[in-house]
Amino acid sequence: MQYDGVLTKMQTEIGNPIQYYLVFENSFLNVNQLLNKELEIAFQGYQCLNCGKKKKIFRQGFCYDCFMSSASAGDWIMKPELSTAHLDIEDRDLEYEKRVQLQPHIVYLALSSEVKVGVTRKTQVPTRWIDQGAIEAVPIVEVPNRYLAGIAEVALKDHFSDKTNWRKMLQNEVPAVDIVSERNKLESLLPDEVKPYFAPTPEKLYHLDYPVLQYPKKVNSLSLDKTPVFNGRLTGIKGQYLIFEDGTVFNIRTFEGYVVKITL
Incomplete structure (x- = not known):
C-alpha cells in the first residue's frame, strides 16, 4: 500500500495513547497502526506550503520567498515578545497579526527533556505540548494577547530553558x-x-501518553536530503518524531513541504 503527498506536521488526537495522523491531499494515515511494521519513506520533491510552487523548501515548510514575506513566518512567531498587534503596529499583515496575536495565550511549564517554559495560543492546548513530546504540562498564566505571554516567557527564561x-x-x-x-x-x-x-x-496538570513500544538508547536523525529513501521498522511516535527500531528518528516538522511516497 502506498501513500503520496506533501508532508505537514502530524495531526494528533488526545488519548491513551495519543493518536497520530499523517494527512495528505486525498488520503490520511493513522500512524499508530504502523507500529511494529516495516515502511519505506521516499523523497519525491518539494511543494511550498504557502505558494504551492515546487520550489526548494527553505524553512518551516516555506520556500525562501514565502518565508521572507509571509505573515505567518514573522519574527514574532518564534519571539512572542516582538508582537505589536496590540499597539496597532503592522509587521507584515496587520489583519492576520491581530487575528493570531490578539487572542488568549498560555504561558506554561512542560516536562519533556527537562522543565521548559513556553508560550502557546489557548486553542493549541494540548497540541503544542504533544508536538514537543512533553509527558506533563501545567499552565502558569492565561493572558489576553501574545505580547504579554512573550514578556512573561522572557522573564522566566532566566530560570528555565525554553528549548x-x-x-x-x-x-x-x-x-x-x-x-x-x-x-x-x-x-x-x-x-x-x-x-x-x-x-x-x-x-489542571496535563499527563500525556505516547505510542512508543521501545525507546532508543541512541538516536540518529534521518535527513531526506542525505538519505532520500529510508526503510525501517516503526517502534514509536513522540512529539513530531517517528522512531525506528535501529534508533533512526524522523522529524516530520523539519521536512514539512517535502513530497514523499510512503510504502507499507
Whole structure:
C-alpha cells in the first residue's frame, strides 16, 4: 500500500495513547497502526506550503520567498515578545497579526527533556505540548494577547530553558520533577503587567501518553536530503518524531513541504 503527498506536521488526537495522523491531499494515515511494521519513506520533491510552487523548501515548510514575506513566518512567531498587534503596529499583515496575536495565550511549564517554559495560543492546548513530546504540562498564566505571554516567557527564561533537548526527549531521559510545585513559586518572577493573571493554583496538570513500544538508547536523525529513501521498522511516535527500531528518528516538522511516497 502506498501513500503520496506533501508532508505537514502530524495531526494528533488526545488519548491513551495519543493518536497520530499523517494527512495528505486525498488520503490520511493513522500512524499508530504502523507500529511494529516495516515502511519505506521516499523523497519525491518539494511543494511550498504557502505558494504551492515546487520550489526548494527553505524553512518551516516555506520556500525562501514565502518565508521572507509571509505573515505567518514573522519574527514574532518564534519571539512572542516582538508582537505589536496590540499597539496597532503592522509587521507584515496587520489583519492576520491581530487575528493570531490578539487572542488568549498560555504561558506554561512542560516536562519533556527537562522543565521548559513556553508560550502557546489557548486553542493549541494540548497540541503544542504533544508536538514537543512533553509527558506533563501545567499552565502558569492565561493572558489576553501574545505580547504579554512573550514578556512573561522572557522573564522566566532566566530560570528555565525554553528549548527541548530532542535527543533526551526521544530517549525518554526525563527527570522526576514536580512541575506544579515549580509553577506555584513563579508569581514574583513575572512582569508586573502579567501578575494579575496569575492564579495561586493551576486548573489542571496535563499527563500525556505516547505510542512508543521501545525507546532508543541512541538516536540518529534521518535527513531526506542525505538519505532520500529510508526503510525501517516503526517502534514509536513522540512529539513530531517517528522512531525506528535501529534508533533512526524522523522529524516530520523539519521536512514539512517535502513530497514523499510512503510504502507499507
